[in-house]
Amino acid sequence: MKTLKRLLLFMASILCVTSFSYSEETSMVFSFREHGAWPPYIIEESLDTYTGVMLDIITAVAGKLDYKIKIMPMPEKRIRKYLLTGEIDVRPKAMEWVKNPKDYLWSKPVVESSDYLVFSTATGYQTIKDIAGTDICTHFGYGYPTLKKGFSDNVYGRSDSNSEASMIMKLLKGRCSAAIMNKNVALWWAAKEKGTSKKLRFSKDPIASAPYRFQFTKAGNKWKDKIESFDIELNKMKQDGTIDKIIKKYLGEK
Numbered sequence: 001m002k003t004l005k006r007l008l009l010f011m012a013s014i015l016c017v018t019s020f021s022y023s024e025e026t027s028m029v030f031s032f033r034e035h036g037a038w039p040p041y042i043i044e045e046s047l048d049t050y051t052g053v054m055l056d057i058i059t060a061v062a063g064k065l066d067y068k069i070k071i072m073p074m075p076e077k078r079i080r081k082y083l084l085t086g087e088i089d090v091r092p093k094a095m096e097w098v099k100n101p102k103d104y105l106w107s108k109p110v111v112e113s114s115d116y117l118v119f120s121t122a123t124g125y126q127t128i129k130d131i132a133g134t135d136i137c138t139h140f141g142y143g144y145p146t147l148k149k150g151f152s153d154n155v156y157g158r159s160d161s162n163s164e165a166s167m168i169m170k171l172l173k174g175r176c177s178a179a180i181m182n183k184n185v186a187l188w189w190a191a192k193e194k195g196t197s198k199k200l201r202f203s204k205d206p207i208a209s210a211p212y213r214f215q216f217t218k219a220g221n222k223w224k225d226k227i228e229s230f231d232i233e234l235n236k237m238k239q240d241g242t243i244d245k246i247i248k249k250y251l252g253e254k
Contacts, residue, residue, distance in 0.1 A: 039185065
């Protein structure tokens with residue numbers, strides 16, 4: 001009887017270990033900055049409920065590779081730490097925004113993240129030259145390398161806000177001459193607030209642009225041999241128009 005009990009316990013322990021290993025092997029821990037949603041790429045719909053362009057895309061690609069997404073928002077410093085240790089697998093990011101990008105694995109570009117000057121149609125402003133001597137609506141904590149010299153030489157000033165919504169509100173109230181914003185982010189806010197899109201005008205060219213990708217951990221070589229398969233599925237979504245459809249869905253376009 002004791003032998004039978006021991007055998008059953010042993011078999012149960014094997015099943016538990018196998019189950020845990022399977023769960024670990026087939027889950028993809030996806031992280032982004034806690035309380036720092038960046039619509040339409042990541043949208044915090046409610047507590048513990050998220051949607052967005054990048055989440056939809058990685059969920060679709062992961063499904064094709066038989067992985068399930070496990071969402072774990074956390075502070076930025078912890079994300080950087082856990083990507084190095086392998087406690088999280090992936091997050092959305094541009095390679096150009098990261099120190100030591102070679103410390104990570106990167107997907108092929110997903111979408112182009114382009115910052116534009118956004119003007120109010122109530123003004124005649126159209127270019128960066130038009131707003132010399134004025135304040136520009138900027139996001140607190142964000143750096144703008146292409147305009148760094150202009151800010152440091154006081155050609156124009158910064159008027160910081162904690163969110164893109166606040167930036168647009170200040171712009172439309174005339175408290176700044178222009179806002180620097182990712183175009184899709186501005187379009188998302190404009191689509192959310194009826195009538196706003198007609199009040200905004202974008203500069204002809206972006207002031208900065210970087211490919212938005214998925215940044216994977218290198219720890220444990222878990223993803224080293226899987227990035228190619230990930231990119232193949234990602235490319236299929238580009239070629240068949242799925243990614244464009246996802247973006248248009250969040251921007252309220254048909």
